Amino acid sequence: MPSTTNTPAAYDAVIVGGGPAGLSAALILGRCRRRVLVCDLGKPRNFASHALHGFLSRDGIDPAELLRVGREQLEPYGVEMILREVTDAARVPDGFRVTLGDGRVIAARRLLLASGVVDRLPQFEGAAEMYGRSLFHCPYCDGWESRDMPLAAYGPGREAYGLALGLKTWSQDVVLCTGGKSRLVARDRARLRRLGIPVREEAIVRLEGEDGRLRRVVFAAGEPLDRGAMFFKTGQHQRSPLAQRLGCDFNSRGTVRTNRFEGGGVPGLYVAGDASEDVQLVVVAAAEGAKAGFAMNKGLQKEDLALAELGRREAAGGRRKRTGSRATRGSETAAVLRGQRVREPSDQQERGGRGTPRPTRSGIGNRKEQNAEDE
Numbered sequence: 001m002p003s004t005t006n007t008p009a010a011y012d013a014v015i016v017g018g019g020p021a022g023l024s025a026a027l028i029l030g031r032c033r034r035r036v037l038v039c040d041l042g043k044p045r046n047f048a049s050h051a052l053h054g055f056l057s058r059d060g061i062d063p064a065e066l067l068r069v070g071r072e073q074l075e076p077y078g079v080e081m082i083l084r085e086v087t088d089a090a091r092v093p094d095g096f097r098v099t100l101g102d103g104r105v106i107a108a109r110r111l112l113l114a115s116g117v118v119d120r121l122p123q124f125e126g127a128a129e130m131y132g133r134s135l136f137h138c139p140y141c142d143g144w145e146s147r148d149m150p151l152a153a154y155g156p157g158r159e160a161y162g163l164a165l166g167l168k169t170w171s172q173d174v175v176l177c178t179g180g181k182s183r184l185v186a187r188d189r190a191r192l193r194r195l196g197i198p199v200r201e202e203a204i205v206r207l208e209g210e211d212g213r214l215r216r217v218v219f220a221a222g223e224p225l226d227r228g229a230m231f232f233k234t235g236q237h238q239r240s241p242l243a244q245r246l247g248c249d250f251n252s253r254g255t256v257r258t259n260r261f262e263g264g265g266v267p268g269l270y271v272a273g274d275a276s277e278d279v280q281l282v283v284v285a286a287a288e289g290a291k292a293g294f295a296m297n298k299g300l301q302k303e304d305l306a307l308a309e310l311g312r313r314e315a316a317g318g319r320r321k322r323t324g325s326r327a328t329r330g331s332e333t334a335a336v337l338r339g340q341r342v343r344e345p346s347d348q349q350e351r352g353g354r355g356t357p358r359p360t361r362s363g364i365g366n367r368k369e370q371n372a373e374d375e
């Protein structure tokens with residue numbers, strides 16, 4: 001079905017973020033002949049990385065190259081892309097009003113936040129130069145390249161304890177650096193001792209090395225520690241405030257709770273990639289983007305089909321001068337135009353008879369029961 005021309009929204013979907021999640025959603029939607037606008041700030045989370053790992057068939061690719069190919073492959077489908085920040089978005093009856101950094105206001109029937117997260121980098125000297133070369137946050141991304149090296153796990157919270165345990169998969173020589181008095185309890189300390197993981201609780205002053213390669217960790221007191229790489233757990237936050245502004249529900253990690261089709265708990269709003277809860281890997285972000293694209297198209301299809309059907313019935317009704325039922329149908333058409341779902345006869349069958357998902361406390365619905373069409 002061609003992109004709609006019979007609704008007031010200019011775009012079928014606006015996608016905030018042109019990273020792996022956003023581009024993947026755009027690819028699915030473009031191939032569904034949807035009118036799509038991708039807005040990107042051009043600040044991907046992994047800007048400091050030189051090689052992307054763990055993506056089937058793309059292991060080791062330059063992350064910028066992956067995005068370049070992704071953008072290039074959108075061209076045949078007429079997806080529009082602009083390098084511009086989305087500064088605001090609001091839910092309106094027929095979808096969303098999206099404000100761009102240049103003041104333009106765009107109408108969209110569906111909105112996808114694929115805006116990613118930002119890592120809080122350790123604040124000691126040398127961290128910025130080594131970030132992405134020998135200072136990392138994710139062992140699944142960079143653990144293999146650091147295998148069998150002397151490793152440091154850094155973080156002030158209890159998560160760094162888990163990180164230190166996890167790093168034993170890649171190296172037997174792991175030291176936990178807490179950068180200050182830790183909150184480790186006696187049981188944690190005993191476990192670390194049993195596993196041969198020493199703990200350094202002194203404040204870190206700087207990282208020393210050459211060409212971004214870590215050689216030693218220098219503390220405010222005590223001997224420096226020779227290390228080949230450091231992994232850190234110092235937290236992250238959403239790149240964009242839009243999810244919060246639109247009323248999404250967040251988990252304790254600061255990512256958005258979504259249903260299994262990446263629905264963000266607000267009608268017509270989807271959140272995919274690192275910004276939503278799940279494993280934070282490029283391949284997962286791309287998969288979530290694809291799922292969101294699929295679900296968005298399903299919802300749009302239903303609206304388009306309902307509109308087309310009602311339009312035909314209204315035309316036929318008008319010809320037969322059956323004015324009695326026309327008012328109802330007219331109000332249904334208006335409801336679809338306002339972005340409200342109209343219950344269709346096929347709804348129950350398409351849901352496999354499972355019915356409407358029951359809302360949870362977060363309003364997202366029962367994940368297992370939720371279907372792509374139920375937004």
Ligand SMILES: Cc1cc2nc3c(=O)[nH]c(=O)nc-3n(C[C@H](O)[C@H](O)[C@H](O)COP(=O)(O)OP(=O)(O)OC[C@H]3O[C@@H](n4cnc5c(N)ncnc54)[C@H](O)[C@@H]3O)c2cc1C
Pocket residue numbers: 016017018019020021022039040041042043044045046047048049051052053054055084085086087114115116117119131132136137138140141142239240272273274275280281282283285
């Ligand atoms: C150093 C490092 C190395 C990594 N290595 C790997 C690896 O080897 N393998 C792997 O699988 N994963 C790796 N990751 C994780 C990976 O980067 C993320 O999982 C992935 O980038 C998530 O994709 P995304 O599309 O959700 O977000 P992003 O890639 O962060 O893209 C989001 C985009 O949205 C844009 N944006 C945000 N807000 C707005 C706005 N308001 N308006 C317009 N645009 C906006 C941002 O500028 C950005 O371009 C690494 C991460 C880091 C930090």
